[in-house]
Every structure is written in C-alpha cells, then in structure tokens.
Amino acid sequence: MVLPMPQLPILLHIPDGFLSTWVATVFYLITIACLAVAIRKTSESYQESTAPLMGVLAAFIFAAQMMNFPVAGGTSGHMLGGALAAILVGPWAAMVIMACVVGVQALVFQDGGLAVLGANIFNMGIATALVGFAVYKAVTGFGNGKRPFILVGTFAAAWVSVMVAAFLTSAQLAVSGTSDWGIVLPAMLGVHALIGIGEGVISAGAVAFVLATRPDLLGITPDFGDSTLAGEHVR
C-alpha cells in the first residue's frame, strides 16, 4: 500500500504564503508577548506535577496530532490539544507546551510555515489554551466539580477551542486577502464543527483516563468519600 503524501499536511497548520507579511508579523509579536507572560506564570504557579505533565502532554499531543481522523466528505482532521493541556496543567504551561509542539512541527517537520509560525502558535496553542480553560472552568464550576461535569466540560472546552482556532485562521486569511470572509469563514467553521467533535472525544477520553488512574492531577483525591462527589447521582 502506498500512502498518499499530502502536500500541505494536517489541520489548521498555515503554510507560508497564506498570510500577508504584516498579519504574520503582528501575530509573531503577539505570540512572543504571550509566551513571555506564559513562561513567567508557569514559574509562579509551579507545582510538583508541572514539569512531568509538560513532558508527557507535549509527547502525547505531538503523537495525537499525527493521527488524522476522517470527517465527512473526504476531509480529515486531527487533535490540537491546547484545551486538554490547559485542563491538566493550566493555561500558562499549556501555552509553553503548545509552542514546543507547533514550533518543532514547523522547524523539523516542515508542517506549518516559519514566517507564519507566530500565527500558528497563537491559533492552535495560545487561544485554545485560554478559551479551553475558561470553558472548562465555567462548566465544572457550574457542576460543582463533579465527575460527569469534568468530562462534559472537557468536551465543551475542546470543541469550542477548535472553533476559535478555525475562526482565527479564517480571520487571518481574510485580512491577508487570501480569501473572502464570506467564503472562508463558513467553510472553515463548518468543517471544524465536525473536527471539534473528534477533539472533544479524544480530550474527554484522555481526561477519563486521568480520572481513572491519577485523579489527583485533576485536583480530585482518589478517595471516593471526597466532598466533590458527595450527593452525586449515578448516571
């Protein structure tokens, strides 16, 4: 079996030439500023689990991003991982992880252009971490941190993060004059509404695995008498 080799691999990685110079430059500056803050905040909020999880999440997200899954109409998508990382290590360390993954993809694997690397890190790593974390906190806060809400919150965070990344990519393409808003935005959001379901299922599966094996990483003590579980109804 011969594997077809796509010329421009995998989801949302913008290749060089798609963005105008000034859009690419502006997002380089925004990304550098965000990463400077993220690195400082990661140090300030450091916990014993931070460094181990940063290594593991970077490895898992890189591997997961290689696994394109089919969506409708001869199109594929793959996980981004920014929301999942933010749920497990917080948004700041998640941004650092995602910058590593997206940076290595561009530098070593020629996946995503170097001139547009700032935009790619911002779309797939910074925005996904911030938005994903906010959605997760909102849902789990609403559900009082109960386990079903952790999984629902993870799915919602992952889906919304993909849509935000797709919106940002569309906006950059439109502002760059590569495509028109009215053409690129509905097309991108339509495809990524489906890809986001894959992101949500994989992220929720990963969080379910963590809940089953190391619930302390999600701030839950393994003891089933834990107060966050009190009064929980069995689904």
Place this chain on the structure above:
Amino acid sequence: MNSTEPATAKRRGPLGIARNWWILITTGIGIALVITLFSPFASPHPDGLERVAEDKGFIDSGKDPGYKIIPDYTFPGVENERLATILSGIVGVLIVAALGLGLGYLARRTRPAAEPQPPASASPGSGGS
C-alpha cells in the same frame, strides 16, 4: 545520585524530579510512542484548512519551505513508508517531550523565592547540580 539526602526526603531522579513522577513520565511518553506506531494508518485525506483552501481556490498561495529536515512526517532515507512515518513520529515525540520536561524544569528552578518550599528540598545540594 542524590544518596546524601535525608532518608525522609523524597527520592529524586534526574532533573530533581521525584522518582514517583518519573513513573508517570515514562508511562506517558510510552503511551505517546505507542500512538506513533499507528500513525501510518492516519487518514490520508486533506485536513480542514487544506480542504477549504482547495475548494475555495487559494491552495496555490502556499509556498514550500526553503529547506527540509523531516518533511511530511517521513524520515528521510527509509525505504518503507510506514517505517519512515513511525520513525519521524518517534523522533518528534522524543524532541517535544525533552523540550516540555526541560522547560518545566527551568520553570521549577526560576520560580519566585517567595514560593513556600518543602523543608526537605530546601537543603543545599538538593537541586541536583
């Protein structure tokens, strides 16, 4: 390596990270490496952005990078395409895992002094250097 530490202190492995965390690290990276074994079976269809770029006629705006290291997740010089894909995945997983761990380690080293630290690890020489 750090056998001079008090017996009550947590046993630490490389980078000053406790041994029990190294179990999580090796398990997690192991899972990632197992996933790469399945990478040749990933969907070959164009992805979301690529599909939209083709359908909406701006795919030709894309430019090839001026250099190649491991393009298209295919390790160069390996005849078997599946093996080349898996090898590229293993290389990538190990690079990003090292970067993530290394940056996490730097974050631990540079955290503000005001951060309360466990007394056992505050003793001189516990930093692993």
